[in-house]
Amino acid sequence: MEPVSTKKFLRTWLWALTIVSLLAILQTIQRTNELEIALFRSKWIGLVGVFAFTVMVGIWLSFSSFLSYIADWLAKHETQSANGSRFALCVFLLVLPFLAIFLTRLYIFGSILPQTMPILWVFLWMSLVQTFALKQLRKMEWTTAFAIVVLTQGFVYQTWGIFVATSANPFSMGYSEAGRHYYASLFFAEKLYGMQLPLPFLHPSRYLLLSIPFLVDGLPLWLHRFWQAFLWFGLTLGSAYVLARRMKQSAGMTVLVTAWAFLFFLQGAVYYHLHVMVILILAGVSVKHPWRSLMVIVLASLWAGISRVNWFPVPAMLAVAIYVLETPFNARRERSLTFPDAKEDMTLPDAQESASYAGWRYWLTPLIWGICGVAAALVSQFAYIQISGNADAAAFGSSFTSDLIWSRLLPNETFPMGILPGIALVSAPALIALYQMTRGKKNHFHPLRWLALIAMPGVLFVGGAIVSTKIGGGGDLHNMDAYLVMLSVLVISFWANQARSEKDAKPMMGGVGWGVVMAGLLIPLGFAIRHIGFYPSFDEAVAEKEVQALQDALENGGEILFITERQLIAFDYVNGVMLVPEYEQSELMEMAMSRNRAYLEAFYGDLEARRFALIVAEDQKFTTQKTGAFVEENVAWVRFVGAPLLCNYKPVVTLTSNNLQVFEPRPKQVECNDPFAD
16 A cells, blocks of 8 residues: 555545535435424534534645644654553543444434434544554554554444344344244254254255254254354354455454455355355465365355355356466466376476467366356255255246346335445445556456456356345345455455466555545445444343233144244244244245245145134235335235235234234135236
8 A cells, every 4th residue: 555644644534524424414314304303493403514514624624734734743742652641541542432432323323313424424533533542552654553443443343233133032033033043943853843844945055054053952042143143253254364364464464354354245245154155265275276276166166056046156256266366377387287296396398388378278277167166056956956855946946037126226215325336335445446456567467367357256246236136135235245255355366466467576566545445444334333233122021921922822723824933933932833834934925026826826725725723924914015115025925925815814813012913714715816817
């Protein structure tokens, strides 16, 4: 990174503060409109005034000579030695702002102003104080101190958000949240339910990881939630660490890059079961050991085969990216898959090598890696389908028959940021940094290497954008996960000068502007700081009362279908209920969105035959919502699930605290509308 003076650091910080202040004004006005508050007649106008004043002062000070005076004053204090009282003051200035951010978020803004920019505005002021204090303690550069302040606190915020979800609430804390543990329990169905059940067809690798606590009998639901939080934390941190280790830099830089990558991955977020592949590839692939690398690629691809379809080629693509980055096109001493027994010092004759290796031989290794990787993923998926016990193999391809909602690429009610603006914001600092580092260096790499390094993230970007439009998705950036991982590998490789040029020496990449680095620090922090919140509480007495009410309602006997809240059976919150494996909520939702007629007509047949003595499900409606998030999903659910259920069953018990109802058959046959009729 280019050298940064005190004045330049302060000016860049002022620009960031100005931008955040402008956005804070917009979000505050938006919030007053949501709360139907007359802005100019309320105290909110004072907060808007503070943000506006900051904008004016920030712009003026950025171009004022007074900024030089401030920079000189700070430089003068940098040279002062830290005695006991000064040391204590610096520690105080590090800790107090950190607490102030938490307290402001929890007790001042809280649910009144939960938007990101107002609390980020507070953070910027506090971080300046902390940066000055840390600089006094450790005598480091402004940029290094600021990076440590931002990354340390971002890491804390994100970790807090991950582990705060380990509640003992017996009911789901979100849409089918606790139901994920039911799917994990299917790997131990015979032990838990006394029957063999089909394995999950959605995200099998995720549920396989979640199933590990079921190896120990009797563990409570909160511990299973803690395990999932640990997977989020541990596997994401593991990927970040192995990525940083590939830089071969100092221990301090490795820690900083690990923290940055941790925050970068969680912007999407990259789901924890996908990090298994990332860790395998980044830790195990080496251009010096092509056969070992091939085995690692196959292993990671086998995991991809039971994860997500759009991740089938990703392990091989990541490995190929490493190969292209670290292998010059005219390499003279590289080992090849066609010469597995070659010694390190074995070379081809110059004339022959320049004619062959510079052509097809260079791409032979990536080609073999790619073919074997994709083939392994396909074989893995086929094998899993065969052993899963699912009679309807078409369920595994439900994503290919679901509607695509292209409007979710742009700002919308489901994802106000929009997929394209959101991913542009997240990846802009990395892309600009790549441009700055490689500017004027195009001759250091063969054009085909540049083409490959541009094409692979491009393909993953387009694929992720398309998958994000699938009905049921588009609520965040998690479908852009493969693109984000690939981008992180590229930017870290060039940052650490790990990309080898066509010449013998490694190319010294260009410097990255401090403004780009600051943006690359603050944008992931903005995604992390939103997680500051209270531990989710619930009324234990109310929960126990409603579990008992549900238990009492289920005493009538007969088959009882739990469409949702199946964790109540898995963790023995309710007794005497034989699990009905069909028609779980997430499964029904997937089939409704993909319009799986065979599956849904079997469901309708069971409803019309009054197969179930009782059904436990969320509150159902005949009418669909007109506005709000996930409107299309709501329409699909009401049309293909909710309306048919209400036509044949009626609610008899309502648990008010969690929107749960118990339904019993209607007393007589009625004529229900055909959901598939236009």
